[in-house]
Amino acid sequence: xxxxxxxxxxxxxxxxxxxxxxxxxxxxxxxxxxxxxxxxxxxxxxxxxxxxxxxxxxxxxxxxxxxxxxxxxxxxxxxxxxxxxxxxxxxxxxxxxxxxxxxxxxxxxxxxxxxxxxxxxxxxxxxxxxxxxxxxxxxxxxxxxxxxxxxxxxxxxxxxxxxxxxxxxxxxxxxxxxxxxxxxxxxxxxxxxxxxxxxxxxxxxxxxxxxxxxxxxxxxxxxxxxxx
Amino acid sequence: xxxxxxxxxxxxxxxxxxxxxxxxxxxxxxxxxxxxxxxxxxxxxxxxxxxxxxxxxxxxxxxxxxxxxxxxxxxxxxxxxxxxxxxxxxxxxxxxxxxxxxxxxxxxxxxxxxxxxxxxxxxxxxxxxxxxxxxxxxxxxxxxxxxxxxxxxxxxxxxxxxxxxxxxxxxxxxxxxxxxxxxxxxxxxxxxxxxxxxxxxxxxxxxxxxxxxxxxxxxxxxxxxxxxxxxxxxxxxxxxxxxxxxxxx
Numbered sequence: 001x002x003x004x005x006x007x008x009x010x011x012x013x014x015x016x017x018x019x020x021x022x023x024x025x026x027x028x029x030x031x032x033x034x035x036x037x038x039x040x041x042x043x044x045x046x047x048x049x050x051x052x053x054x055x056x057x058x059x060x061x062x063x064x065x066x067x068x069x070x071x072x073x074x075x076x077x078x079x080x081x082x083x084x085x086x087x088x089x090x091x092x093x094x095x096x097x098x099x100x101x102x103x104x105x106x107x108x109x110x111x112x113x114x115x116x117x118x119x120x121x122x123x124x125x126x127x128x129x130x131x132x133x134x135x136x137x138x139x140x141x142x143x144x145x146x147x148x149x150x151x152x153x154x155x156x157x158x159x160x161x162x163x164x165x166x167x168x169x170x171x172x173x174x175x176x177x178x179x180x181x182x183x184x185x186x187x188x189x190x191x192x193x194x195x196x197x198x199x200x201x202x203x204x205x206x207x208x209x210x211x212x213x214x215x216x217x218x219x220x221x222x223x224x225x226x227x228x
Numbered sequence: 229x230x231x232x233x234x235x236x237x238x239x240x241x242x243x244x245x246x247x248x249x250x251x252x253x254x255x256x257x258x259x260x261x262x263x264x265x266x267x268x269x270x271x272x273x274x275x276x277x278x279x280x281x282x283x284x285x286x287x288x289x290x291x292x293x294x295x296x297x298x299x300x301x302x303x304x305x306x307x308x309x310x311x312x313x314x315x316x317x318x319x320x321x322x323x324x325x326x327x328x329x330x331x332x333x334x335x336x337x338x339x340x341x342x343x344x345x346x347x348x349x350x351x352x353x354x355x356x357x358x359x360x361x362x363x364x365x366x367x368x369x370x371x372x373x374x375x376x377x378x379x380x381x382x383x384x385x386x387x388x389x390x391x392x393x394x395x396x397x398x399x400x401x402x403x404x405x406x407x408x409x410x411x412x413x414x415x416x417x418x419x420x421x422x423x424x425x426x427x428x429x430x431x432x433x434x435x436x437x438x439x440x441x442x443x444x445x446x447x448x449x450x451x452x453x454x455x456x457x458x459x460x461x462x463x464x465x466x467x468x469x470x471x472x473x474x475x476x477x
Contacts, residue, residue: 128278129321133335133387134311137303143338147325 011195018186018196019203025182026203029096033168033178037100038161041107048112053119063112070109076170078102083174099171103164110160118153119145151222158215162208169204179203229254230275230391230422235284235295237270244270245281246446252391252439255420259433262443263469268426271443272393275424276313277306288312289390311339314384318396320376322368328355328379329364332386340387347386354382358412374405378412385416392416394425430473434458442466 051063070078083098093101122145130140172181183200187193230252237245244267252258260268273279275286282297293309295301322331332351336342342350355361358378368376377397384392394413398406410432417423417436427433433440433454440457442450442465450463461467 125317125319125321126323128315129317129323129383131278131306131310132276132313132315132317133383134307134339135335136307139338143334144323151325 011192014186014190014192015195015199018183018190019199022179022182022186022200023203025177026179026207029171029176029178030165030168030180030207033096033099033103033171033176034161034165037103037107037168038164040100040104041111041164042157044104044108045111045115048108049115049119052112052116067109067112070106071113075102075106075167076173078106079170079174095171095174095176098174099168099176103168103171107160107164111157114153114156114160115149118149118156121152122148154215154219154222158212158219161215162211165207165211166204229287229289230424231285231287232275233285233287235271235274235281235286237267237274237279237281244446245274248284248448250441250448250451252422252424254390254422256438257417257421257423257425257436258439258441259437260424260426260441260443261428261430261433261469262449263472265445266443267446268443269395272315272395272424272426275391275393276310276315277301278315280306311387312390314387314389314392316377316380316384316392316394316397318399320368320373320380320400322376322379322383324368327365327367328360328371328375331368331379332382335383335387350386351382354385355379357385357415358382359408372405373401374408377401377409381409381412381416391422391424394423394427396426396428398427398429428473430458430470442469444469 048063048066051059052067054060054063079099079102082102083093083095086093126144126148127140130144135143168178169180171178172184175181177185180200183196187196190196230250232248232250235245235248236243246267248267248271250258260271262268270279274281275288280301281295283295285292285294287293288309289312291309291312293305322328323334326334329348329351332354333344333347336347336350337344352361352364355364358381360375360378360382363371363375363379368379371379380397381392397413398409401409406429410429413423413425413432414436425433425437435454437454439451440454441448442457442463444465450457450461450466457466458470461470
């Protein structure tokens, strides 16, 4: 019993000592990596979605090709090509920018399909109503279709945002000391992988929960504003 | 004045309009009736180029436009022609992310580049005209069908169109809400707004129309005053249609 008590004390000690370093890694790297790549990915996705909806065949084909490549290959492989592969062509990236580029390109491909589907889901009558009051195609898009498409795309984009939070753990494989990498280091030093990784999981859970809370708030704010 | 000359429209192999000739004088109300599939809605949609005809011409005021199926129309031409027409849809098609007032303001500010203050003033006056000044800040989903359709009429009016087009404006409404929409349309007709109306409301047509047009299978079978078409027609197909409609109601 005494031995057990010692072990419990040791684990509690390790967990409380490691909680803030791991959380700090999360706040310093996981959160910025998530936010930066999500915003850049969204901007990229928006233009890719417009390109996919464009009547111009060449633009359409380029966008389609991009989505095909980045949806059809594993994110981990994309990260490795960028970080470990490109140096052999003389292009060397630091870990963090390499992660940002890889996640952005990957998220851009997925989110573009979400945005495209949202735009296509707005009924034809909305376009016709916009045209009937003399709007051009781009005015109709900007003033009538996009505002409604944003509402439609919020739930799937929210999901993809939360999965991005967790996907950033792959940045550990290219030496970015984000949340998971920090956990690995501590687990290796303390020989308590079970408890440390449970702690890591718990911190990810806190992040995702807070983010889904904001997602729900946002959805409620935009509710009711889409044509049926 | 609207002058339609030899208008043809096909969807693939299917010819929906087979040469329509029609003149609607300024300030008059024309009502188009006919069985479903007769092409009446397509004709209406051709008048504001939601469908681009394959052949023929439309003259609206001083703007004339010729159609040729081998020559794709530029979107600039489409937009400039459309600005002269207003459309009221069967399913209202209000913008759900905007309030009633904003729905009526949107085209004014975005298309006509009116100032927000001017647009709001005009929108308020129009909502008042259709009896909805107390609903200005509501969103479409908070309004009844009849109220939504009246906002739709105000939205079309806000652009100062030379002609208002109505595509079965009461067909999607509960029966008890039809009256309020027809009343607004009657008022407009009395004020000499030029209107082209596709409808199944025969009593309304009798009362309001200056000109009744009966269409079937892509051609105009008969046109004339309400008395000529409803009371004194000699045409077998017109009679058949009117009897069918009468026996239903």
